[in-house]
Amino acid sequence: xxxxxxxxxxxxxxxxxxxxxxxxxxxxxxxxxxxxxxxxxxxxxxxxxxxxxxxxxxxxxxxxxxxxxxxxxxxxxxxxxxxxxxxxxxxxxxxxxxxxxxxxxxxxxxxxxxxxxxxxxxxxxxxxxxxxxxxxxxxxxxxxxxxxxxxxxxx
Amino acid sequence: xxxxxxxxxxxxxxxxxxxxxxxxxxxxxxxxxxxxxxxxxxxxxxxxxxxxxxxxxxxxxxxxxxxxxxxxxxxxxxxxxxxxxxxxxxxxxxxxxxxxxxxxxxxxxxxxxxxxxxxxxxxxxxxxxxxxxxxxxxxxxxxxxxxxxxxxxxxxxxxxxxxxxxxxxxxxxxxxxxxxxxxxxxxxxxxxxxxxxxxxxxxxxxxxxxxxxxxxxxxxxxxxxxxxxxxxxxxxxxxxxxxxxxxxxxxxxxxxxxx
Ligand SMILES: Cc1cc2nc3c(=O)[nH]c(=O)nc-3n(C[C@H](O)[C@H](O)[C@H](O)COP(=O)(O)OP(=O)(O)OC[C@H]3O[C@@H](n4cnc5c(N)ncnc54)[C@H](O)[C@@H]3O)c2cc1C
Ligand code: FES
Ligand code: FES
Numbered sequence: 001x002x003x004x005x006x007x008x009x010x011x012x013x014x015x016x017x018x019x020x021x022x023x024x025x026x027x028x029x030x031x032x033x034x035x036x037x038x039x040x041x042x043x044x045x046x047x048x049x050x051x052x053x054x055x056x057x058x059x060x061x062x063x064x065x066x067x068x069x070x071x072x073x074x075x076x077x078x079x080x081x082x083x084x085x086x087x088x089x090x091x092x093x094x095x096x097x098x099x100x101x102x103x104x105x106x107x108x109x110x111x112x113x114x115x116x117x118x119x120x121x122x123x124x125x126x127x128x129x130x131x132x133x134x135x136x137x138x139x140x141x142x143x144x145x146x147x148x149x150x151x152x153x154x155x
Numbered sequence: 156x157x158x159x160x161x162x163x164x165x166x167x168x169x170x171x172x173x174x175x176x177x178x179x180x181x182x183x184x185x186x187x188x189x190x191x192x193x194x195x196x197x198x199x200x201x202x203x204x205x206x207x208x209x210x211x212x213x214x215x216x217x218x219x220x221x222x223x224x225x226x227x228x229x230x231x232x233x234x235x236x237x238x239x240x241x242x243x244x245x246x247x248x249x250x251x252x253x254x255x256x257x258x259x260x261x262x263x264x265x266x267x268x269x270x271x272x273x274x275x276x277x278x279x280x281x282x283x284x285x286x287x288x289x290x291x292x293x294x295x296x297x298x299x300x301x302x303x304x305x306x307x308x309x310x311x312x313x314x315x316x317x318x319x320x321x322x323x324x325x326x327x328x329x330x331x332x333x334x335x336x337x338x339x340x341x342x343x344x345x346x347x348x349x350x351x352x353x354x355x356x357x358x359x360x361x362x363x364x365x366x367x368x369x370x371x372x373x374x375x376x377x378x379x380x381x382x383x384x385x386x387x388x389x390x391x392x393x394x395x396x397x398x399x400x401x402x403x404x405x406x407x408x409x410x411x412x413x414x
Contacts, residue, residue: 019159020159022156046251055229055254057255062184063188130248131248
């Protein structure tokens with residue numbers, strides 16, 4: 001079996017894996033980082049979004065081997081110890097989640113969005129989260145959360 | 156997913172040497188991996204182009220713009236200095252698809268509803284492979300079919316700079332694929348109108364081109380008849396609806412350019 005090496009949340013990991021291992025399976029099953037979810041497995045829902053070299057990507061639509069040599073960040077890598085990332089805190093404070101299934105992917109996409117757009121307006125946030133589906137919240141409070149986080153992330 | 160072999164060469168020559176029967180190139184994987192999960196494609200081996208740096212990047216020149224096959228939609232959206240092309244790339248799928256999906260993969264796949272084929276045909280682009288240069292007019296053959304031979308690798312796509320151009324699509328609100336998309340370009344050799352999403356394969360509409368060459372204005376399109384024969388009918392839209400959309404979107408594109 002081929003060997004894959006990557007940095008996940010700042011830690012170097014190396015493993016022998018079958019080529020058909022999806023990145024999301026590698027993260028969840030080999031590394032037990034189960035914060036990254038699988039909602040659809042067909043590239044539609046965004047529950048599996050992680051960052052690869054700083055860019056958001058759907059980890060169900062990547063082979064783990066494609067991430068060889070890359071820096072991967074998952075939802076588990078956002079908080080600093082007990083200090084939540086501003087985006088996590090904003091979702092908590094603004095009721096940006098209900099069941100929480102979509103939330104980890106939503107937050108990973110939102111962090112990338114704010115990094116690229118600074119202080120996005122509502123339309124930019126909605127457009128930027130097109131790859132993430134939430135069946136609970138109706139999105140209102142998600143947009144509110146991202147807006148609030150954008151203030152904190154800049155300042 | 157089923158078992159397959161995987162290679163990740165670092166140069167184009169290595170990639171060419173690795174190609175064999177029943178093997179497929181892997182670019183962004185945004186189409187190929189979902190297709191393999193569904194077993195609609197079952198290659199025995201994948202050759203990943205992801206580590207070949209020379210296939211990536213946007214290279215502007217005075218009269219043309221060359222884009223490496225492995226350049227992502229997001230990079231084209233932020234770096235291509237042909238605004239209609241950058242705008243087209245920015246409208247593909249969602250941000251995560253744009254961060255991984257590539258121009259080479261999209262063009263090689265030739266999905267009837269994909270966006271890039273309209274830009275290539277509209278701008279009279281050239282596709283350079285490891286074997287030859289193919290004009291857009293000859294590249295897109297039929298539904299999911301291109302002029303590429305088995306295991307031919309796209310290296311880049313070169314777009315001649317237009318005098319003006321615009322792309323307007325009426326998209327599927329879930330996937331963002333084009334129900335119909337129209338690319339209108341004013342070029343040195345006349346106006347080109349390329350239509351994607353409407354038929355089994357991207358095509359140029361000669362009636363619209365002739366009308367716009369005579370009079371580049373939205374009114375000129377009024378008198379053109381766009382036939383629904385051969386256009387797609389599906390759950391999203393009927394052939395008649397698509398035929399009407401072709402005219403509406405062409406008008407909008409012409410208006411954007413200022414005709
Ligand atoms: C949710 C979702 C929404 C989408 N929405 C849109 C949309 O709105 N508009 C749109 O146009 N597309 C859309 N797409 C498709 C997307 O643009 C894909 O990225 C693209 O079709 C394929 O590019 P890729 O780099 O991912 O190629 P891959 O999936 O890796 O490969 C696709 C095919 O091209 C071949 N190939 C790849 N590179 C080369 C090369 N250099 N030379 C020769 N052959 C090659 C592969 O062997 C394979 O057969 C969407 C996809 C998803 C998952
Ligand atoms: S699980 Fe990856 S997009 Fe739904
Ligand atoms: S909070 Fe339940 S799916 Fe979004």
